[in-house]
Amino acid sequence: MAETLTFTAAEGADRLDRFLSESCPHLTRSRLRQLISLGNVTLDGATAKPASRLRSGQIVVLRVPDPEPIDPIPQQIALDVVYEDSDLIVVNKPAGMTVHPAPGHRDGTLVNAVLAHCPDLQRISKTVRPGVVHRLDKDTSGLMVVAKNERARAMLADQLKRRQFTKRYVALVHGRPDPAEAVVDAPVGRHPKNRKKMAVVAGGREASTRYIVVERYRKRSLVEATPVTGRTHQIRVHLASIGHPIVGDRVYGRGEAGLSRQFLHARVLGFRLPSTDEYAEFSSELPADLADFLAGVEAADRR
Numbered sequence: 001m002a003e004t005l006t007f008t009a010a011e012g013a014d015r016l017d018r019f020l021s022e023s024c025p026h027l028t029r030s031r032l033r034q035l036i037s038l039g040n041v042t043l044d045g046a047t048a049k050p051a052s053r054l055r056s057g058q059i060v061v062l063r064v065p066d067p068e069p070i071d072p073i074p075q076q077i078a079l080d081v082v083y084e085d086s087d088l089i090v091v092n093k094p095a096g097m098t099v100h101p102a103p104g105h106r107d108g109t110l111v112n113a114v115l116a117h118c119p120d121l122q123r124i125s126k127t128v129r130p131g132v133v134h135r136l137d138k139d140t141s142g143l144m145v146v147a148k149n150e151r152a153r154a155m156l157a158d159q160l161k162r163r164q165f166t167k168r169y170v171a172l173v174h175g176r177p178d179p180a181e182a183v184v185d186a187p188v189g190r191h192p193k194n195r196k197k198m199a200v201v202a203g204g205r206e207a208s209t210r211y212i213v214v215e216r217y218r219k220r221s222l223v224e225a226t227p228v229t230g231r232t233h234q235i236r237v238h239l240a241s242i243g244h245p246i247v248g249d250r251v252y253g254r255g256e257a258g259l260s261r262q263f264l265h266a267r268v269l270g271f272r273l274p275s276t277d278e279y280a281e282f283s284s285e286l287p288a289d290l291a292d293f294l295a296g297v298e299a300a301d302r303r
Contacts, residue, residue, distance in 0.1 A: 003064040009054040016043065017050035020062060027064070028196060035064065072101050072130070077113035082282050087152035087274045088145055089118060092284050095141040095261050100132055114146050121148055133157055134165070134230065141287050142169070142266025152274040159271050160230070166270030166281060169225045169235055170214075172263035172294065173244040174253065176221050180213040184238040188231040197251060198233040200241045207231045209238040217301050220247060222294070224267075236262065247293075259293050 007023050020032045020041070027035075035041055036050045040063045043052055054060070080092035093099070093110055100111040111132065115121055121131050131147040133156045147153035159165055189204030191197035208228035215222040221244070225235045236252045239245060245253025249262035256263075270281035286294065 005062045005064070007060045007062070009056055009058040009060060011056040014054065015050065016041070016048055016052040016054060016060070019054055019060065023060075024062065025190070025192075032062075035062065040065065072109070072111050072115060073107065074116035074119065075107055075112040076116050077108065079113050079117055081117075082143065082284065083280070085273070085275055087149060088147050088156070089114065090143060090145050090269065090282050093136055093141060093144050093266075095139050095287065095289070098138045099135045099144070110144070110146075118146075118148050121146075133160055136266055137233065137236075137262075137264075139261035140169075140264045140266065141284075141290070143269035143282055143284050144266070145269065145271065147274075155274040156271060163228065164271065166268060167227055167266065168268035169227075170265045170267045170286065170290075171223050171225050171235065171239065172247045172290075172297070173221050173223055173239055174219065174247060175244045176216055177211065177213055177223065177242065177244050182211060183228075184209045184211070184242060186238060186241055188234055188237055198231070198237050200237060205229075205231055207234050207238065209235055211239070217297055220297060235264065256293075258296065260289070263290055263293065265290055 005024065007019070009019060017029065017033055017036060020036075021029050024032065033050045036048065039047045041048060042061045043054070044058050080094070081089060082092055083090040091110070091114070098105055098109045101107065101109050111130065114131065131153055133145060133147060133153060136142060136144055145156060147156055185208045186200040187202065187204030188198050188207040189201040191199040192201065206229060210226040210228060211223045213221050213223050225239070227234050233252070236246055236249055240249070240252040247253070247263040248256040248259040265286055266284070267286075268281065268283050270279060272278065273280050285291070
């Protein structure tokens with residue numbers, strides 16, 4: 001449903017785009033600038049520009065239109081299928097692939113690929129992510145499960161809600177975490193200044209990540225991370241918050257020569273199969289880009 005918000009500029013108000021960014025923390029700055037440019041913002045009844053200067057007492061009206069509907073289409077995109085039965089499919093998602101369509105990114109996603117592989121999947125729901133129970137970041141590789149029917153989706157979603165999924169990730173981090181095994185309990189929410197990022201913030205959602213150091217190198221450590229909860233960017237945020245950001249993470253750390261994305265891979269995924277209620281666990285080896293980078297780290301340690 002379209003939303004209309006009205007604000008009154010206070011003394012000391014600055015540019016229109018900055019004022020709206022502070023007044024509407026649920027919208028990104030780029031989205032607000034887009035809405036202003038499209039004429040969805042008026043200043044004392046007249047359209048304005050992002051850089052328009054505000055005076056005390058001026059009335060700002062923002063109209064946020066309904067999101068444009070996205071109807072995902074099947075696309076013949078190669079899938080690395082780890083397991084499949086009549087209820088679900090477990091796939092090894094490559095880095096660089098988005099899970100489901102979004103404005104400005106309508107195709108080439110995992111959902112587009114799975115729809116072509118499982119044509120009946122569209123019957124589950126008319127959403128942009130039919131059958132999707134959980135997600136991975138675009139540049140995180142590894143295991144995901146997608147349900148083929150509503151019964152299976154509901155059963156998997158219930159297991160996830162009850163924290164009955166097994167999910168273990170491999171990450172290469174900067175530094176040498178001490179202690180070598182611990183639990184990071186810290187609430188995660190939107191970054192107060194950058195709405196595209198998450199952060200450990202007071203009042204954020206409960207979040208917990210277990211980690212254990214698997215191998216130590218001179219300046220880096222290989223860790224196994226297990227998210228107890230499932231918040232957006234949780235592992236990346238938690239490891240960065242204790243001073244050990246993931247290697248190659250340009251959002252929560254820094255880029256790395258020879259690595260085009262963060263060194264994070266969903267290696268193990270386990271749950272009860274809806275068809276039999278028996279527990280099944282699947283594993284995935286490190287993809288070539290991460291394996292090659294790690295081999296280089298190990299070789300440098302031997303010099």
